[in-house]
Amino acid sequence: MNNDELVKTAQAMMASGKGLLAMDESNPTCNRRFAALNIPQTPEMRRAYRDLIVMTPGLGDCISGAILFDETIRQKTNNGTEFAEALQQAHIIPGIKVDLGARELAAFPGEKITEGLDGLATRVREYVKMGARFAKWRAVITIGNGIPTAGCIDANAHMLARYAAICQDGGLVPIVEPEVLMDGSHDLARCAAVTAEVLHAVFDQLYLQRVILEATILKPNMVLAGLSCPDQPGVDQVADATVTCLLRNVPAAVGGIAFLSGGQPAQSASSRLNAMNVRWASKMPWPLTFSFSRAIQKPALDIWAGKEANVPAAQQALLHRARCNSQARQGRYKPELEKPVL
Ligand code: 5MM
Numbered sequence: 001m002n003n004d005e006l007v008k009t010a011q012a013m014m015a016s017g018k019g020l021l022a023m024d025e026s027n028p029t030c031n032r033r034f035a036a037l038n039i040p041q042t043p044e045m046r047r048a049y050r051d052l053i054v055m056t057p058g059l060g061d062c063i064s065g066a067i068l069f070d071e072t073i074r075q076k077t078n079n080g081t082e083f084a085e086a087l088q089q090a091h092i093i094p095g096i097k098v099d100l101g102a103r104e105l106a107a108f109p110g111e112k113i114t115e116g117l118d119g120l121a122t123r124v125r126e127y128v129k130m131g132a133r134f135a136k137w138r139a140v141i142t143i144g145n146g147i148p149t150a151g152c153i154d155a156n157a158h159m160l161a162r163y164a165a166i167c168q169d170g171g172l173v174p175i176v177e178p179e180v181l182m183d184g185s186h187d188l189a190r191c192a193a194v195t196a197e198v199l200h201a202v203f204d205q206l207y208l209q210r211v212i213l214e215a216t217i218l219k220p221n222m223v224l225a226g227l228s229c230p231d232q233p234g235v236d237q238v239a240d241a242t243v244t245c246l247l248r249n250v251p252a253a254v255g256g257i258a259f260l261s262g263g264q265p266a267q268s269a270s271s272r273l274n275a276m277n278v279r280w281a282s283k284m285p286w287p288l289t290f291s292f293s294r295a296i297q298k299p300a301l302d303i304w305a306g307k308e309a310n311v312p313a314a315q316q317a318l319l320h321r322a323r324c325n326s327q328a329r330q331g332r333y334k335p336e337l338e339k340p341v342l
Contacts, residue, residue: 006215009133009173013093013217014287018064019329020175020258022293023053024097024136026069039306044088047075052304053297054083056315061089062326064296067095067136067175067291073127084131087300095134095175097305098125098163102140112140112153117162124170134173136219137163138260141180143194143226144216153201155253161205168212175258175291177219178202182262184226188233192241196306199249211245219291221262222272235268239275243284252285259288261295269295270328277331289329296321 006251013020025033030049031041039045050072066087073096078085085092100116114137124135139156141148152236164174172258178198180191199220206213223241225232233241261269271291276288290296299321304314327333 003168003212003215005172006168006171006212007255008216009093010215011305013065013134013173014256014258014289015064015331016287017326019289019325020291021053021059021063021066021092021097021296022136022260022291023050023072023297024067024069024095026097026101027071027292030069033301034306037302037305042072043075045306046071048078049301049304050075050083051077051317052300052311052314054086054092055092056318058292058319059322062319062322063092065093065095065134067097068132069097073130073132075175082131088131093133094131095136096132096172097138098123098127098135098167099137102138105152105155108147108149108152110142110144110147111149112142113152113155114139114159117159120163120166121170122166124172124192128171132172134175134217135163135167136175136177138177138179138219141178141194141198143180143184143186143190148194148198153198157198157201157205160202161209161211164206164211164216165209168215173215173217173255174211175217175219176206177204177260178225179260179262180221182221182227182264185228186226187229187231188237188241189221190226191225194243195221195223195245196249199245203249203251213251214255217255217291218250218257219260220257222259222264222269224262224264235271235275236279238272239279242272243276243280243288247283250286254286256287256289258291261290261292263294266295266298267324267335270321270324270333271335273325274328274331277329281331290325292325296325
């Protein structure tokens with residue numbers, strides 16, 4: 001695939017009024033979410049749940065691309081269609097998570113490094129044949145006493161850049177996801193400082209590894225206070241801190257920015273994305289949208305609870321969150337949208 005096609009794919013992923021759906025939970029993560037709802041943790045139940053998501057009528061009106069996990073891209077929907085093909089039929093671009101998860105970083109207690117570069121070029125070729133058009137790699141940065149260290153940030157930034165270069169070479173648009181976790185008691189300013197340092201390191205490495213920014217999507221965390229910080233900022237404060245940090249550290253050439261939700265309540269994630277698009281629309285050089293997993297899926301998963309009879313109601317809940325975030329991406333989200341129409 002040539003660079004023009006990669007850029008076109010990145011633009012299609014950032015289509016107006018749409019965002020990305022992360023449905024790429026690894027088996028341990030998916031199983032943990034199923035276990036909390038007493039859903040059997042089997043390949044068939046994971047397949048049935050992903051079928052529910054992909055077959056939601058109208059999803060393609062709000063979702064431009066969906067990130068699959070390796071197990072799912074090899075499975076079929078209830079009607080025997082491969083998931084990547086079913087997504088294409090729904091006008092959703094299929095993507096694939098290609099990292100192999102975060103592990104302890106040797107010599108850096110409490111910090112992690114994401115693995116998966118070995119054999120990546122071969123896997124990319126296989127995923128392209130299966131219909132994938134973009135990829136995702138998530139690095140995890142923890143804020144705590146004395147961390148993150150420069151060693152951890154640099155190692156993860158380097159891996160992200162090598163991953164991105166390999167994907168572009170093989171024909172996939174890379175989503176680069178350096179996630180600064182919400183866990184901890186740090187305040188908003190500390191999250192802003194760490195996120196800035198991480199983004200700076202990531203774009204340094206993307207430059208060194210000759211990654212084409214126009215064919216790259218950044219998936220960052222929003223700038224938030226830690227979950228146990230007593231001083232929780234308001235919606236506008238989060239929006240301003242986040243966009244200020246991005247404007248200072250993300251080159252204008254980047255194809256787009258699509259946030260992870262990181263465990264925020266679904267409505268908070270929508271309100272904060274909306275505030276950014278309302279308050280900063282005229283200043284941002286890139287489209288700003290969502291690539292949420294939990295903030296789109298959680299209400300639907302709770303309703304489904306593993307029961308076939310609950311599929312239509314769960315699909316309605318999923319579509320509702322997708323629509324709310326589509327509105328937020330356009331700066332048109334209002335809390336009234338959350339009230340059921342009587
Ligand atoms: C941070 O997680 C990503 C976005 O999800 P949220 O919106 O829920 O924060 C998500 O794409 C994540 O990378 C996948 O769910 C895979 O995670 P695991 O932990 O299974 O590798």
